[in-house]
Amino acid sequence: MGREGLGEHNYCRNPDGDVSPWCYIAEHEDGIYWKYCEIPSCRMPGNLGCYKDHGEPPPLTGTSETSNKLTIQTCISSCRSQQFKFAGMESGYACFCGNNPDYWRYGEAASTECNSVCFGDHTQPCGGDGRVILFDTLIGACGGNYTSATAVIYSPDFPDTYGTGKVCYWTIQVPGASQIHFTFVLFEIKDATDMVELLDGYTYHVLARFNGKNKPPHTFNISLDFVILYFFSDDINQAQGFAIRYRGKRLPLLFLPFSEAFNSHRRFLNWQLKTKYFISYLRGVSSLLLPLLTG
Numbered sequence: 001m002g003r004e005g006l007g008e009h010n011y012c013r014n015p016d017g018d019v020s021p022w023c024y025i026a027e028h029e030d031g032i033y034w035k036y037c038e039i040p041s042c043r044m045p046g047n048l049g050c051y052k053d054h055g056e057p058p059p060l061t062g063t064s065e066t067s068n069k070l071t072i073q074t075c076i077s078s079c080r081s082q083q084f085k086f087a088g089m090e091s092g093y094a095c096f097c098g099n100n101p102d103y104w105r106y107g108e109a110a111s112t113e114c115n116s117v118c119f120g121d122h123t124q125p126c127g128g129d130g131r132v133i134l135f136d137t138l139i140g141a142c143g144g145n146y147t148s149a150t151a152v153i154y155s156p157d158f159p160d161t162y163g164t165g166k167v168c169y170w171t172i173q174v175p176g177a178s179q180i181h182f183t184f185v186l187f188e189i190k191d192a193t194d195m196v197e198l199l200d201g202y203t204y205h206v207l208a209r210f211n212g213k214n215k216p217p218h219t220f221n222i223s224l225d226f227v228i229l230y231f232f233s234d235d236i237n238q239a240q241g242f243a244i245r246y247r248g249k250r251l252p253l254l255f256l257p258f259s260e261a262f263n264s265h266r267r268f269l270n271w272q273l274k275t276k277y278f279i280s281y282l283r284g285v286s287s288l289l290l291p292l293l294t295g
Contacts, residue, residue: 012037046076046139046154050114052106053090053132059106060088060098060132068093069120073140073160080137088134090127092116103134124159142168142231149174149248152185153229155241162194162233162241170229173201174248177225183245184216190237196244201226212239221249 012021021037051059058064062084067074070093079087079097086103088096114133118126127133138144142156153170155162174180182198187210189196195211201224210216225248 046136048086048134048136049104050109050111050127051088051104051132051134052109053130054106055130058088058096058132059103059134060084060086060096060100062096062098062100064094064096066094067119070095070126071118071120071160072124072126072135073157074120075126076135076137076140077157080141085137086134087137088127088132089118089125090132091129092126093119094127096132103132121160142166143170145171145173146246147173147175149177150246152243152245154243155231158241158243161238162231164233164235164238166231166233168231171201171226172229172246173226174246175225176250177248179221179223179249180225180227181219181221181247181249183219183247184242185245186240186243187216188240189242190239191234193232193234194237194239195232196242197230197232198222199228199230200224201228204228 012023014021022034023037024032025035026032053059062079063082065078070089072089075089075095075097076087078095082097084097085099086097088098088103090096109128109131113128113131115125116128116131118124125133139154140156140158140160144153146153153172156166156168157163172180187196189210189212191212192214193211195209196216197206197210198208199206207222207227208216208220227246229244231242
């Protein structure tokens with residue numbers, strides 16, 4: 001503890017290895033006393049919060065099940081396979097699914113009230129007694145289509161380790177963007193065989209490939225509005241996976257290098273040309289079918 005001991009302060013500390021950090025407080029009646037600190041836990045990706053459950057009905061009213069092997073992702077996967085938007089875990093072993101937009105109707109609780117460990121993974125929080133921890137079921141999906149200006153994409157089975165034999169594609173198309181900015185929030189790939197690739201959404205040309213031996217830079221830009229994210233895992237090793245945040249950037253053509261401005265304009269012209277031919281084709285088909293239908 002040092003020569004000065006704990007110091008002349010009431011900061012949260014845990015020098016004696018207690019069950020939780022504690023601090024000194026001043027009570028008007030009892031004088032100086034100590035109390036456990038209420039330290040909020042970091043919110044996991046896709047975590048929508050901790051909510052109260054009064055049971056009649058529960059916050060999520062789709063389906064429910066219990067398991068002594070429950071993890072966050074097993075519950076999310078079960079709910080996602082049933083086409084539900086939300087997954088909730090309670091008391092370490094109960095999983096609830098639903099599409100209820102008013103899952104918060106009984107009120108939100110402190111995140112520390114949802115820290116009961118999952119029966120299937122004691123490092124993960126799975127709600128509490130009368131408390132449901134909620135997640136978006138998009139977390140850990142193997143593939144998807146993204147068109148919003150910004151989002152975070154997670155490896156399959158996240159926050160569990162990714163499974164073996166995974167082949168996943170995510171399309172990222174931000175209309176009007178001249179660049180897409182990428183940031184790897186997490187990258188833990190096991191070996192050189194498991195890999196993450198970024199491809200040109202128009203030509204399918206591989207723009208970048210990362211794996212256990214070739215780590216990605218923290219941030220980088222791709223001068224396209226359409227990118228495909230690809231993930232592959234072999235049948236041997238597993239790891240935590242990745243979390244990548246993207247954000248579309250819109251820059252005026254005047255501020256783009258000539259080649260980028262030209263390509264952006266060319267893609268627009270190609271789209272116009274294809275649309276023109278398609279409309280002409282539909283008109284031709286209509287002119288052929290009309291006499292047959294009215295004759």
